[in-house]
Amino acid sequence: MNSTLEQIGKQAKAAAQQLAILDTATKNKGLLIMANALTEHQDEIIHANHDDLANASNMPAKFTDRLMINEQRVTDMANGLRAIAKLADPTAQIDRGWISKDGLQILQKRVPLGVIGIIFEARPNVTVDATGLTFKSGNAVILRGGKEAIRTNTALAQVMRSALQRAGLPQDAVQLVEDTSHEVAQEMMKLSQYIDVLIPRGGRGLIQRVVQTASVPVIETGAGNCHVYVDRDADLQMATDIVVNAKVQRPSVCNAAEKLLIHRNVAAKYLPIIAKALQDHGVQLRGDQDACALVPGMIPATDEDWDTEYNDLIMAVKVVDSLDDAINHINEHSTQHSEAIITNDIARGHEFQQRIDSACVYVNASTRFTDGGMFGFGAEIGISTQKLHARGPMGLAQLTTIKYEITGNGQVRK
Amino acid sequence: MNSTLEQIGKQAKAAAQQLAILDTATKNKGLLIMANALTEHQDEIIHANHDDLANASNMPAKFTDRLMINEQRVTDMANGLRAIAKLADPTAQIDRGWISKDGLQILQKRVPLGVIGIIFEARPNVTVDATGLTFKSGNAVILRGGKEAIRTNTALAQVMRSALQRAGLPQDAVQLVEDTSHEVAQEMMKLSQYIDVLIPRGGRGLIQRVVQTASVPVIETGAGNCHVYVDRDADLQMATDIVVNAKVQRPSVCNAAEKLLIHRNVAAKYLPIIAKALQDHGVQLRGDQDACALVPGMIPATDEDWDTEYNDLIMAVKVVDSLDDAINHINEHSTQHSEAIITNDIARGHEFQQRIDSACVYVNASTRFTDGGMFGFGAEIGISTQKLHARGPMGLAQLTTIKYEITGNGQVRK
Numbered sequence: 001m002n003s004t005l006e007q008i009g010k011q012a013k014a015a016a017q018q019l020a021i022l023d024t025a026t027k028n029k030g031l032l033i034m035a036n037a038l039t040e041h042q043d044e045i046i047h048a049n050h051d052d053l054a055n056a057s058n059m060p061a062k063f064t065d066r067l068m069i070n071e072q073r074v075t076d077m078a079n080g081l082r083a084i085a086k087l088a089d090p091t092a093q094i095d096r097g098w099i100s101k102d103g104l105q106i107l108q109k110r111v112p113l114g115v116i117g118i119i120f121e122a123r124p125n126v127t128v129d130a131t132g133l134t135f136k137s138g139n140a141v142i143l144r145g146g147k148e149a150i151r152t153n154t155a156l157a158q159v160m161r162s163a164l165q166r167a168g169l170p171q172d173a174v175q176l177v178e179d180t181s182h183e184v185a186q187e188m189m190k191l192s193q194y195i196d197v198l199i200p201r202g203g204r205g206l207i208q209r210v211v212q213t214a215s216v217p218v219i220e221t222g223a224g225n226c227h228v229y230v231d232r233d234a235d236l237q238m239a240t241d242i243v244v245n246a247k248v249q250r251p252s253v254c255n256a257a258e259k260l261l262i263h264r265n266v267a268a269k270y271l272p273i274i275a276k277a278l279q280d281h282g283v284q285l286r287g288d289q290d291a292c293a294l295v296p297g298m299i300p301a302t303d304e305d306w307d308t309e310y311n312d313l314i315m316a317v318k319v320v321d322s323l324d325d326a327i328n329h330i331n332e333h334s335t336q337h338s339e340a341i342i343t344n345d346i347a348r349g350h351e352f353q354q355r356i357d358s359a360c361v362y363v364n365a366s367t368r369f370t371d372g373g374m375f376g377f378g379a380e381i382g383i384s385t386q387k388l389h390a391r392g393p394m395g396l397a398q399l400t401t402i403k404y405e406i407t408g409n410g411q412v413r414k
Numbered sequence: 415m416n417s418t419l420e421q422i423g424k425q426a427k428a429a430a431q432q433l434a435i436l437d438t439a440t441k442n443k444g445l446l447i448m449a450n451a452l453t454e455h456q457d458e459i460i461h462a463n464h465d466d467l468a469n470a471s472n473m474p475a476k477f478t479d480r481l482m483i484n485e486q487r488v489t490d491m492a493n494g495l496r497a498i499a500k501l502a503d504p505t506a507q508i509d510r511g512w513i514s515k516d517g518l519q520i521l522q523k524r525v526p527l528g529v530i531g532i533i534f535e536a537r538p539n540v541t542v543d544a545t546g547l548t549f550k551s552g553n554a555v556i557l558r559g560g561k562e563a564i565r566t567n568t569a570l571a572q573v574m575r576s577a578l579q580r581a582g583l584p585q586d587a588v589q590l591v592e593d594t595s596h597e598v599a600q601e602m603m604k605l606s607q608y609i610d611v612l613i614p615r616g617g618r619g620l621i622q623r624v625v626q627t628a629s630v631p632v633i634e635t636g637a638g639n640c641h642v643y644v645d646r647d648a649d650l651q652m653a654t655d656i657v658v659n660a661k662v663q664r665p666s667v668c669n670a671a672e673k674l675l676i677h678r679n680v681a682a683k684y685l686p687i688i689a690k691a692l693q694d695h696g697v698q699l700r701g702d703q704d705a706c707a708l709v710p711g712m713i714p715a716t717d718e719d720w721d722t723e724y725n726d727l728i729m730a731v732k733v734v735d736s737l738d739d740a741i742n743h744i745n746e747h748s749t750q751h752s753e754a755i756i757t758n759d760i761a762r763g764h765e766f767q768q769r770i771d772s773a774c775v776y777v778n779a780s781t782r783f784t785d786g787g788m789f790g791f792g793a794e795i796g797i798s799t800q801k802l803h804a805r806g807p808m809g810l811a812q813l814t815t816i817k818y819e820i821t822g823n824g825q826v827r828k
Contacts, residue, residue, distance in 0.1 A: 017745065017769065017771065020768075020769075020771070021768055021769065098790065100783070100788060100789060100790055101788075101790065102783065102788065104779055104783060106789065113801050113802075114771065114801060192625075196800075196801050196802075197801065197802055211606075211629055212629050215625055215626050217631070217632070217634075217800055217801075217802040218631070219802070220631075235824070238824040241824060241826050242824065242826055244826075245826035245827055246826075249826070249827055331431065349821070353819040353821075354434075354435055355431065355434075355435065357431065357434070357528065358817075359817065359818060360817075360818045360820060361817065361818070361819055361820065362820045362821075362822065363819075363820070363821045363822065364821065364822045364823055364824055364825075365518055365820060365821070365822030365823075365824070365825040365826075366825060366826045366827050368826070368827035369514070369516065369518060369820065369822075369825065369827055370818075374514060374515075374516065374827070375514060375520065375818075376512070376514055376515065386610075386631055387527050387528060387610050387611065387631075387815040388527075388610075388611055388631040388633070388802060388803040388815070389802045389803035391815050391816050391817070392816070392818050401801040401802070401805050402805050402806070403772075403773065403774075403775065403805070404773060404774045404775070404784075404789075404806050405767040405775055405777075406774060406775065406776045406777070406779060406783065407763070407767075407776075407777045407778065407779070408776065408777065408778045408779030408783075409778055409779075410649070410652040410655060410656065410778055410779070411778075411779040411780060411783065412655050412656055412658075412659035412660075412663070412779075412780045412782070413659060413663055413780050413782035413783060413788070
């Protein structure tokens with residue numbers, strides 16, 4: 001095993017044991033100290049970022065925009081930590097307590113997961129966001145970001161570690177893997193001796209690589225092939241508002257809609273209207289045979305389209321014969337993130353919610369609301385699209401597990 | 415992909431969609447019908463088991479005992495299903511509901527995981543137990559048992575499937591993978607398109623193979639290197655009762671104690687006493703240098719001993735200098751299953767509970783209580799030793815996930 005990585009693992013585990021018993025006030029103090037340190041050291045952070053940007057001069061603008069750090073972005077990151085300090089501490093909670101038939105007092109407590117590994121791409125803000133959320137929930141974090149952001153990430157992690165150390169808090173609560181090689185990332189995915197959970201953050205390729213490779217338990221996030229279904233009894237103006245919002249308000253994110261299903265009864269009337277509205281926003285439409293017949297010039301969709309998350313101004317459109325058809329199509333092709341039905345028939349809306357097997361199922365609202373902030377969770381580390389442990393927006397509570405503390409007076413098992 | 419396995423996956427997914435919307439009474443009826451069918455068909459089940467036993471004639475008695483089915487064991491399995499019918503249905507529960515700042519009504523419901531894969535060895539009772547628990551919680555199950563029990567498992571699954579079909583319930587709620595080859599098991603571990611969660615049940619080798627190979631999320635169960643620590647202020651009679659119970663009452667199971675730590679202040683007085691008590695029960699003791707010095711004839715423990723789960727009448731003994739030493743040793747070597755402290759100093763007991771990073775941490779009670787039945791959960795599918803999703807005894811609730819049903823009146827995201 002890579003000796004540096006093993007050392008990082010050991011240090012993280014030791015830090016996690018210290019963090020697990022810190023009280024909420026001390027953790028909040030740590031968050032504020034890290035926030036202030038980011039502001040104080042913004043010049044060196046921005047300087048390190050300039051070096052990363054200089055090396056990335058051949059990359060597309062979309063990429064360098066995500067990589068870039070300026071004063072405003074440092075301020076945003078610092079304020080993010082301050083906001084996390086204001087959230088409730090999930091580990092301060094006792095889930096329940098009872099006395100067993102043998103007279104054991106059983107307390108079910110909420111405790112940190114321990115050591116969380118975050119594997120991410122070239123968004124340096126993840127370094128700070130993930131640190132804030134893991135620290136507040138009492139976890140140590142091991143961060144492994146993309147090589148394009150390594151100088152920026154190193155500067156950010158170093159500033160936060162020094163701040164913790166100066167405050168007498170365990171600096172190994174935050175560690176960055178500075179070797180950005182593929183081999184070390186692979187080893188990190190198998191470091192189950194030291195890492196309790198891995199959360200990959202980034203594109204589909206990265207996430208699938210982690211899911212396929214890791215033996216450490218993984219929380220899969222952010223795959224969103226989301227559907228909006230316009231039912232036969234929909235309010236069509238509402239449908240247009242929701243479909244346009246779900247598709248165009250921020251097309252690059254996982255809760256944006258990628259597919260539009262329309263009930264046959266309203267397709268002839270409605271499809272030309274919604275097609276125009278979407279095209280007016282620059283959306284390229286790809287249709288099944290029926291949709292193409294109703295909208296001249298629509299590109300025929302291929303089989304692959306129904307399973308594709310575009311993250312772009314593209315939407316595939318399908319005419320369905322029934323609510324049943326819509327539900328079956330979605331359950332077959334969706335990534336189980338977020339789906340919406342637009343209908344005035346509440347019984348049909350209810351059936352859609354019951355039968356669709358996705359994390360968030362909407363009646364008469366945009367899929368764009370699937371978000372920890374919008375749900376009132378205060379912050380999120382990602383949107384889980386698996387069913388194990390966490391599903392949908394993941395806030396601080398999803399970074400914890402349980403522990404049973406059992407107190408007896410000499411009980412033995414018969 | 416193996417076409418039979420793919421077919422099984424598709425059928426399971428379809429059955430899971432039907433099961434998810436069955437009400438509790440219908441599921442209970444299904445459980446009782448399966449229980450009665452097992453009794454009615456006990457002769458053919460026992461006959462199939464005879465064939466398995468004939469093929470296993472070269473195996474050790476411990477193995478064939480687990481494999482063997484007689485009338486009593488069929489009755490026990492049937493009664494297990496009847497007992498599950500009496501438990502509360504976790505999917506009948508709404509966790510909470512609230513109105514978001516945008517006026518969305520958000521309902522957090524408890525829903526089945528979907529399709530659960532169980533990979534197990536040669537205990538045919540797992541076929542029935544796992545079916546009962548997954549069915550009651552609204553999940554479809556894909557069972558893959560060891561080749562030594564294939565005839566028995568096939569008979570059991572067929573009896574339960576026919577019973578479901580006759581009752582108009584989806585028979586594909588229960589499917590057995592009849593090809594017991596290694597290749598098909600490997601494929602099943604990667605069948606994330608159809609299987610939501612894998613729960614391996616069996617020895618350490620099987621579980622580690624599944625954890626290392628699977629891309630489907632896994633719940634790791636049943637690894638138990640459990641410790642009992644006798645503190646300086648312990649009631650020594652209570653300590654003896656608990657240590658002996660934890661070690662010898664059923665040494666083959668995961669909640670049996672494997673290690674004994676003793677505070678130096680009481681070691682000279684107590685170690686000879688507890689050593690004799692354990693030896694009187696046929697326990698072989700292996701000690702560190704200090705323990706060996708206090709008990710003539712104790713075998714010296716190797717480094718490997720501290721990490722070994724014996725599942726047998728063997729116990730390793732270590733003298734520690736302090737509570738701190740005990741905690742550090744346990745956190746380094748334990749499988750994070752169950753640990754106990756015996757102490758009259760409740761503050762030290764509390765510190766032990768806080769700092770030990772295991773699922774169940776006991777003060778003054780035997781580790782043998784880590785069990786769904788003992789905890790009052792009614793039944794268990796295993797004891798999770800990971801932190802993700804489920805930790806400790808897993809009952810019906812741990813076979814569910816959540817779903818957000820969100821109802822609006824046209825909300826779009828600003």
